[in-house]
Amino acid sequence: MPKDQGIGAASKRREDVRYLTGRGKYTDDITLPRQTYAVFARSEVANGIIKSIDTDVAVAMPGVLAVFTGDDFTEVGGNPAGWLINNRDGTPMKEPKRPVLAHGKVRHVGDAYAAVIAESVAEALAAVEAIDADIEELPAIVNMADALANSDNRVHDELEDNCCFDWGWIEDNRDSVDAAIKAAPHVTTLELVNNRVAPNAMETRASIGEYDPGTGDYKLTTTSQNPHLTKLLVAVFVLGIPEHKLTVVAPDVGGGFGSKIYHYGEEALVLSAARKLGRPVKWTATRSEAFLADAHGRDHVTKIELATETDGTFIAIRTDTMANVGAYLSNFSTATPTFLHGTLMAGNYRVPNVYVNVKTVFTNTAPVDAYRGAGRPEATFSIERVIDKCARELGIDPVSIRRKNFIQPDQFPYTTPVALVYDTGNYDATLDKVLELSDVAGFAARKAESTSRGKLRGLGLNSYIEACGIAPSNLVGQLGSRVGLYDAATVRVNPTGNISVMVGAHSHGQGHETSFAQVVADMIGIPEENIDIVHGDTSKIPFGMGTYGSRSLAVCGSAMVKATEKVIAKAKKIAAHMMEAGEGDIELADGVFTVAGTDKTLEWGAVTLGAYVPHNYPLEEIEPGLEETAFYDPANFTYPAGAYTCEVEVDPETGKVEICSFSAADDFGNIINPMIVEGQVHGGIGQGIGQALLEHAVYDSDGQMLNGSYMDYAMPRATDMPFYTVDQSCVTPCTHNPLGVKGCGEAGAIGSPPAVVNAVVDALSGLGVTHIDMPLSPNRVWSAIQAAK
């Protein structure tokens, strides 16, 4: 019988009631007294010199309260990169300033160079159109290879070229990997593109700035995945507001997928404007602004070589990648293509030699940063595609070549040549499971049936690993991170025994309000509904680092467990006093304290009331009250892993790909709420299929985004998706966090693109097709078929 409460129960998501009944409270739902509205003037050219900005007409228009330009922010700090990466030669990366509003130059279409504050959005829009900006257009820098080759035209004039850094991982391995590849009997080479995608959270970004002249306090309500991190960035690095004078609130947030990790200039603008006007200032992005000015994802061009013995035993992997960072360094844009990518380049395999080279490139496009998976999808895609190609070249089936090279269960902890230490796993187990789920044995018959209808059927496999639960602060500090990556939780037991848990993680669709409550309920033995999870408000929650990298449960959840353990330990002391027993004899189960070996009991609520009404209380030994805070800094990353299969049917006449089935076997360690985990996998696979078949943020050679609306940017829809078969029964618990959990938020987006592409290439392999770049649009598939003819 599955439990109906606590750890392991498929508790229904309590937050969905308000989300689905229109009672969610998102930033744009908030309307404050005397609120004003900001609208930004954004560059229509990708690269240009701002000769002048005449705001005289705009300022005088009806309802207009103020107009800001880059000149107003020359005295404030810049939005920093969160991670310092060193070049192969040890010198630091180039780090151009990212201003609140463009100053001197505009660097991508959508780069904001002015902002109007007005009584209404309509008046602000009219005034934006009246701003007379003289911008001298320059040739756009769009293509990464061209940007590296041509140092005369630079995105940032003050830098010597367009290369942000040239990173080698691990640089000391470079020569030995070169030698191993040179000596190898077989080398498979694959050049591929990991396509740029736009994040497309359902809720566009929005921010409200407030300033109280009476107290000097600021408040920023904003669409953030990590309010404390945003607070640190906007207060300390950009505007110079003392941290105790700024509250950041991220209320209900409608999806992030990475794009709402970062601090954006619009947030600083509404705060500054609120201070100047003494009135609240709201900005809500249009969908067009989201396409042009949210941080995009992926955008790698990679050459990967896999050297093997003739029997398929892996000898070495070498990659050469250009990663687009766009026009400015977004906060984690330097970490994503490096330490979240290069460190995963051994996959789940014993590969003695691995070397990763990444050159990051400034271009006149929107900034590129972490997007669901963040570096790990790029690593997995490269590895799993080249393995499939290698298997085909060597005449080995794709299952066998993976099994032959898997790290074995008895080899953990396993140190890879790219410096990660995998703590646990069982890759054959998830592979066995997915082969069973997807009825691989019946594939030949299904293929024959498709062939009889003139269709091409293919089966694709992927075996992925990722690093989640970021991250051990001392380790990432050594590697250049400028922040710690612990998290924090406060467990506040109220007098009658119900509990408010204040957490540093932020839930914007992940279901923390349900799953986190399940953990505390299970530990104490009280109903889940007696526990509320409070998140998103820096004036209420402890200093945590927020939600990204599938870290919330593994890191913040661990802090919550530690704080709950402290609460229970104190409650036992109180209970011992109240029952006149020794502290060591007190047991807590199902919300009842007992004295071992006796029939003495006390309800949870009686003890908690005792803590707040301390009439019979050991005041000389312990303080009244029952509230504990814990910070947790992980000892290692967690390593979710799994195996996915995808079966497709291709219409050779039109190139259209239909996904017939998709199966996923994931090892996420222990599971708190299987329904939520399954939903996370569904969503992740949906995004992965979107990237594989449909999505692509395309810029032309002038730096214009060609598909900045849903008329041309192809989002996946329900009809594009198969019914998934997902399984999380293969469990190797994480060895170093108290819940044994690994994280499940990104796996689907990491594991699915290579499974889809491997399936399509398998379908077309009889025609001689060896690779097609994503997205596998009908046109691209048809063209590949024509080229192979």
Place this chain on the structure above:
Amino acid sequence: MYAFEFEKPSTVAEAVAALNSGEAQILAGGQTLIPTMKQRLADPGKLVSLSGIAELSGISEEGGVVTIGAGTTHTEVAAAGLGALSALASDIGDPAVRNRGTIGGSLANNDPSADYPAGILALGATIVTNSREIPADDFFDGMFTTTLEEGEIITAVKFSLPEAACYQKFEQPASRFALVGVFVAKTANGVCVAATGASEEGVHHWPAAEKALNANFSASALDDLSVSPDGMISDLHGTAEYRANLVKVLAKRAVAGC
């Protein structure tokens, strides 16, 4: 959206009068115009809505000739049992679009990727306006262009029911408009093959296919034909070569579906 004036006449005559004053534009179902205005890409001083004109709605049949009022929504056409044309209407946009969008609005807009122009051209329909009747072959005049005069209002579309017809649409992955759509109709005047989404000139006949199908109405009759990519649309979603291929593939499937 910019501010605009709004009029909602109840007769065609009133609408014509309203259009003759100032910078006025017709508003039919608004499924193209309203989004364009919301993007501030259109700034009509005045909109004249046709939605209050009863005489523009409804579908009737007399002696094998079907008349569809210009204000008839896609949903209504989809439900009217008109074979391939109803099937075409049922797959335009999404339910919200189909409940607001009208056949007259779609034809007057003549979006090069719209579905209706292919059906209307292939069926040899007649476009009826407040001042004249225009054969479909004389109506469509290139992308977003028709032979309608300034202030002329489509009131109805009429056509004879075909012996057989089928529309095959290959959706553009993002918008779900027709990347290419081909409507094949076997009519009293012979076989018509009309393609939308393909040509830079907008909806067009494929005369070679019509000739081949008039001689032998079977999909295999098109096997030896090819479509030239010259003059085909080439964009993010499909090259000219790809669109030319789709015209042939979809034409064959449409014949097979008749």
